[in-house]
Amino acid sequence: MAFWRLFRRNRSAVFGLAILVAVLVLAATASMLFPGDPFKLAGQPMSAPGTNGFLLGSDTLGRDVASGIAHGAQTSLLIGALATVVAVMLGVVFGGLAGYYGGWIDDVLMRVTEVFQTIPSFLFAILIVAIIKPSISSIVIAIAVVSWPAVARLVRGEYISLRHREFVQACHITGMSDARIMLREILPNCLSPIIVAGSLMVATAILIESGLSFLGLGDPNIISWGFQIGAGRTVLRSAWWVCTFPGVAILLTVLAINLVGEGLNDALNPRLRERS
Amino acid sequence: MNQTVKRFRYAMKRLAQAVPIVLAIIVINFFLLHLAEGDAAVALAGEAGSATPEYMAQLRQKFGLDKPLPVQLGIYLKNVLVFDLGFSFRHNMPVAELVFDRFMPTLLLMVSTILIAVGFGVLLGLLAASGLNTWRDTFISVFALVTYATPLFWVGLMMIILFALNLGLFPTSGMENFAAFHEGWDRVKDIAHHLVMPTITLSLFYLALYTRLMRSSMLEQAGMDYVTTARAKGLTERRIVFGHILRNALLPVVTMAGVQVGALIGGSVIVESVFAWPGLGMLAFEALFSRDLNLLLGIFLLSALLVIAINLVVDIIYSFLDPRIEVG
Numbered sequence: 001m002a003f004w005r006l007f008r009r010n011r012s013a014v015f016g017l018a019i020l021v022a023v024l025v026l027a028a029t030a031s032m033l034f035p036g037d038p039f040k041l042a043g044q045p046m047s048a049p050g051t052n053g054f055l056l057g058s059d060t061l062g063r064d065v066a067s068g069i070a071h072g073a074q075t076s077l078l079i080g081a082l083a084t085v086v087a088v089m090l091g092v093v094f095g096g097l098a099g100y101y102g103g104w105i106d107d108v109l110m111r112v113t114e115v116f117q118t119i120p121s122f123l124f125a126i127l128i129v130a131i132i133k134p135s136i137s138s139i140v141i142a143i144a145v146v147s148w149p150a151v152a153r154l155v156r157g158e159y160i161s162l163r164h165r166e167f168v169q170a171c172h173i174t175g176m177s178d179a180r181i182m183l184r185e186i187l188p189n190c191l192s193p194i195i196v197a198g199s200l201m202v203a204t205a206i207l208i209e210s211g212l213s214f215l216g217l218g219d220p221n222i223i224s225w226g227f228q229i230g231a232g233r234t235v236l237r238s239a240w241w242v243c244t245f246p247g248v249a250i251l252l253t254v255l256a257i258n259l260v261g262e263g264l265n266d267a268l269n270p271r272l273r274e275r276s
Numbered sequence: 277m278n279q280t281v282k283r284f285r286y287a288m289k290r291l292a293q294a295v296p297i298v299l300a301i302i303v304i305n306f307f308l309l310h311l312a313e314g315d316a317a318v319a320l321a322g323e324a325g326s327a328t329p330e331y332m333a334q335l336r337q338k339f340g341l342d343k344p345l346p347v348q349l350g351i352y353l354k355n356v357l358v359f360d361l362g363f364s365f366r367h368n369m370p371v372a373e374l375v376f377d378r379f380m381p382t383l384l385l386m387v388s389t390i391l392i393a394v395g396f397g398v399l400l401g402l403l404a405a406s407g408l409n410t411w412r413d414t415f416i417s418v419f420a421l422v423t424y425a426t427p428l429f430w431v432g433l434m435m436i437i438l439f440a441l442n443l444g445l446f447p448t449s450g451m452e453n454f455a456a457f458h459e460g461w462d463r464v465k466d467i468a469h470h471l472v473m474p475t476i477t478l479s480l481f482y483l484a485l486y487t488r489l490m491r492s493s494m495l496e497q498a499g500m501d502y503v504t505t506a507r508a509k510g511l512t513e514r515r516i517v518f519g520h521i522l523r524n525a526l527l528p529v530v531t532m533a534g535v536q537v538g539a540l541i542g543g544s545v546i547v548e549s550v551f552a553w554p555g556l557g558m559l560a561f562e563a564l565f566s567r568d569l570n571l572l573l574g575i576f577l578l579s580a581l582l583v584i585a586i587n588l589v590v591d592i593i594y595s596f597l598d599p600r601i602e603v604g
Contacts (some may be wrong), residue, residue, distance in 0.1 A: 025470050092560060111300075112300075115304075116301040118538065118583055118587070119304070119583075120536065120538040120539070120579045121542060122539070122543070122546075123541060123545060123575070124576070126545065126564065126572075127308055130564055130572065131308055131310070131569070176432060205427070207425075207427055209408075211428070214429050214563070214566070215545070215546070215549065215561065222551070229430060231431065233433065236437055240437050242428070243437075244437075247427065247430035247433070247434070250426075250430065251425055252423070253426035254425035254426075254427075259421075262439065
């Protein structure tokens with residue numbers, strides 16, 4: 001409850017949370033609100049919003065844009081969350097080992113991190129998906145591979161600052177194994193910056209996913225916002241709604257997650273608050 | 277030892293540090309190529325329409341594909357060092373040639389984007405920080421938050437709907453109007469006219485980034501001791517901001533501009549494919565559609581090298597801007 005009181009102080013974060021909850025509810029109730037496959041042809045093609053029973057119009061093939069947005073919410077949130085979990089795990093392993101052991105292990109791991117940070121990330125993600133064939137798992141892998149270096153740097157810094165603290169020395173004396181100290185003792189002490197970085201990473205992951213599926217690299221069996229926009233490109237002149245509404249959905253979701261992330265930062269790391 | 281020699285040594289040291297990164301990227305590139313299904317022989321045989329096992333084996337031998345992996349890696353490294361990036365079977369041209377042809381439009385787009393994004397970002401950040409917590413600050417901060425959350429391709433499409441289709445102010449796509457046969461100054465004007473919308477689209481995201489960075493950097497510097505000293509000397513607020521704070525606050529923005537170049541290349545793939553801007557990004561998009569992996573990997577390699585080169589240049593510029601940075 002103390003946490004909620006801190007979080008509530010940031011009004012824009014509460015606003016973001018409200019939007020995010022709405023998106024989550026939309027994703028959860030998608031198959032109830034719009035039963036059936038979002039790819040199915042639901043009626044007259046190119047219907048304007050509000051006509052022929054389409055709330056947000058239909059696309060060139062007569063697919064319901066609103067249904068696509070609701071089902072696409074599932075895709076975006078799922079991929080955003082999965083990719084972030086994978087990236088955070090990779091980052092914790094790399095950063096934790098580098099920070100805890102230091103020395104040549106640190107040197108080697110940080111060189112590797114540097115290489116991955118230098119590579120143009122979106123282009124790298126495109127390559128990975130194109131090579132392993134577009135699917136949910138290849139998209140998740142691609143986003144995780146380009147996102148983990150930031151987490152690794154963060155975790156490394158935390159581990160370096162914690163590894164010589166008294167409680168860690170006490171663990172060494174009791175004969176605890178390195179793995180146990182790293183995971184059970186140090187990790188819980190640097191969870192809050194990881195949570196903040198992770199929450200902001202979900203937003204970036206959703207943006208990358210939408211970019212990939214806009215370019216035609218989405219999972220062909222699953223509807224997503226980027227795919228809808230990519231499919232509506234050709235009819236920009238005659239059916240503006242096909243591209244417009246899924247974009248608004250991406251914008252609102254990413255904005256909401258960014259606001260919540262900043263709110264978490266303010267609530268979890270009061271020391272780090274850099275706003276005057 | 278004088279300053280010039282020191283600078284030169286620093287540049288050399290940074291260059292030496294970049295070498296292992298370049299090698300690592302080439303190796304990653306090589307393994308990505310191998311991960312892909314089917315090799316050059318399969319692709320060639322497919323193009324030729326006939327594929328007897330003997331012919332395939334002959335092709336593999338010709339390209340060195342029958343050799344063990346480390347040997348192939350050695351050959352690949354040697355080829356890359358002389359800028360032989362392989363052959364694009366779709367375009368029937370060496371990859372290196374294709375990529376260099378498309379390099380200039382991308383460079384034009386990137387340079388104009390960096391100028392706009394850094395320029396306006398600094399300006400907006402300055403305005404927000406100097407009017408802290410007023411409506412001006414709030415407005416700029418909200419603007420930055422929203423643009424930060426907007427997908428680039430969507431902004432591009434919305435701009436096409438609004439400015440090109442409805443208002444008819446700008447062309448929807450391409451880099452110049454070939455049918456008009458403009459020459460000299462007219463051609464420059466025509467290209468500039470086509471450049472406006474892609475540049476604005478690509479710069480929006482980075483504009484948000486630089487605005488936020490500049491704002492927090494200004495606020496951080498404003499709390500420093502030297503500012504108190506300047507104020508105690510009786511300097512005007514204007515001179516404190518422009519003569520003292522601004523110069524120091526710019527440093528992180530310069531660093532960030534260097535770091536963001538990699539992301540800018542990714543963004544240009546999307547923006548170029550939205551506006552059909554004939555650069556590297558558009559080429560990557562075409563390569564994606566025709567499953568031309570050689571070409572895609574060539575573009576990837578070249579842009580990674582570009583990022584390393586630009587970071588190197590930024591580091592060296594930085595050492596001129598801030599004499600406190602150790603160059604020895």
